[in-house]
Amino acid sequence: MEYILKTKNLSKRYGHFKALDELTMNVPKGSIYGFVGKNGSGKTTLIRMICGLQYPSSGDYMLYGKKSDEKDIVKARRRMGAVVENPSIYLEMTAEDNLKQQYKILGLPSYDGLKETLELVGLADTGKKKAKNFSLGMRQRLGIAITLIGDPDFLILDEPVNGLDPQGIIEIRELILKLNREQQITILISSHILNELSKLATHYGFIDQGHIVKEISADELHTLYKKCIHVEVNDTKLLTRVLDEMNVEYKIYSDTHADIYTEIKVTQFVLALKKVNCEVISMQERSENLESFYMSLIDGDTYV
Numbered sequence: 001m002e003y004i005l006k007t008k009n010l011s012k013r014y015g016h017f018k019a020l021d022e023l024t025m026n027v028p029k030g031s032i033y034g035f036v037g038k039n040g041s042g043k044t045t046l047i048r049m050i051c052g053l054q055y056p057s058s059g060d061y062m063l064y065g066k067k068s069d070e071k072d073i074v075k076a077r078r079r080m081g082a083v084v085e086n087p088s089i090y091l092e093m094t095a096e097d098n099l100k101q102q103y104k105i106l107g108l109p110s111y112d113g114l115k116e117t118l119e120l121v122g123l124a125d126t127g128k129k130k131a132k133n134f135s136l137g138m139r140q141r142l143g144i145a146i147t148l149i150g151d152p153d154f155l156i157l158d159e160p161v162n163g164l165d166p167q168g169i170i171e172i173r174e175l176i177l178k179l180n181r182e183q184q185i186t187i188l189i190s191s192h193i194l195n196e197l198s199k200l201a202t203h204y205g206f207i208d209q210g211h212i213v214k215e216i217s218a219d220e221l222h223t224l225y226k227k228c229i230h231v232e233v234n235d236t237k238l239l240t241r242v243l244d245e246m247n248v249e250y251k252i253y254s255d256t257h258a259d260i261y262t263e264i265k266v267t268q269f270v271l272a273l274k275k276v277n278c279e280v281i282s283m284q285e286r287s288e289n290l291e292s293f294y295m296s297l298i299d300g301d302t303y304v
């Protein structure tokens with residue numbers, strides 16, 4: 001697999017405090033990479049580092065195959081765009097003028113593609129309206145439009161849906177999907193709105209206390225959910241006898257609760273339990289979601 005970004009044992013220390021602690025992550029080309037972690041876990045620190053706004057205390061990263069301490073990293077960074085914290089827009093200007101400003105900053109000779117970019121982000125009809133009168137979602141989309149002027153193939157969006165209303169969230173979601181699918185832009189999104197992220201991400205990196213605790217693709221995650229059946233029985237010791245005989249993967253949580261990770265033939269299973277006097281109290285396919293997976297990871301109760 002080809003990777004746009006790879007970090008290796010990346011650390012950032014502030015005095016004795018480690019904001020990033022030997023962080024290793026891999027962002028596949030073409031992915032929408034959900035970068036998940038609670039407040040203060042180090043997401044923004046990592047993003048600022050990749051953008052060249054901060055330097056590693058130790059470890060390194062590769063962007064488009066260029067190492068962070070190589071001179072060419074500056075060139076590699078020109079291929080990416082980032083909206084970190086608040087989008088940097090001029091509030092007194094229209095959407096069009098904001099984009100023109102960016103063309104000037106980048107020293108581009110013409111405004112080629114400006115109209116198309118406004119259309120792409122759904123701001124083509126904003127006319128003379130100044131950005132200060134835009135909704136939060138419109139500002140966010142303008143921020144993204146500005147980063148698109150440099151024609152990046154990698155976008156970093158730090159908490160892009162924070163504070164948006166439901167309509168704003170849908171518009172950003174559709175834009176992100178469009179950029180990824182139609183323009184083949186790899187996108188790293190940091191977020192703690194997991195329900196939203198699960199509608200977008202193809203890959204996940206879960207960060208806790210400056211460290212990646214798990215990287216997993218959305219496909220792998222779905223397989224993991226699908227296979228999991230939660231059972232409640234009168235005695236899990238009896239249950240394990242049957243599961244061992246059936247050569248099934250499982251995890252016991254208590255004297256009465258367990259998860260089964262392999263597909264089983266339910267009738268055969270229940271009959272086998274009956275034979276050893278194991279009573280089934282309940283049995284259900286686990287309605288897992290990203291949130292519970294994340295919680296299980298940071299609680300130290302890993303699935304895999």
Ligand SMILES: Nc1ncnc2c1ncn2[C@@H]1O[C@H](COP(=O)(O)OP(=O)(O)OP(=O)(O)O)[C@@H](O)[C@H]1O
Nearest residue numbers: 014017018019037038039040041042043044045046
């Ligand atoms: N300049 C600094 N000096 C000291 N500590 C810092 C500095 N910058 C960040 N930190 C600390 O590093 C940790 C990680 O911060 P960071 O902003 O990367 O977290 P985050 O995951 O982005 O959180 P949030 O979702 O709140 O933005 C926090 O505990 C923060 O207080």
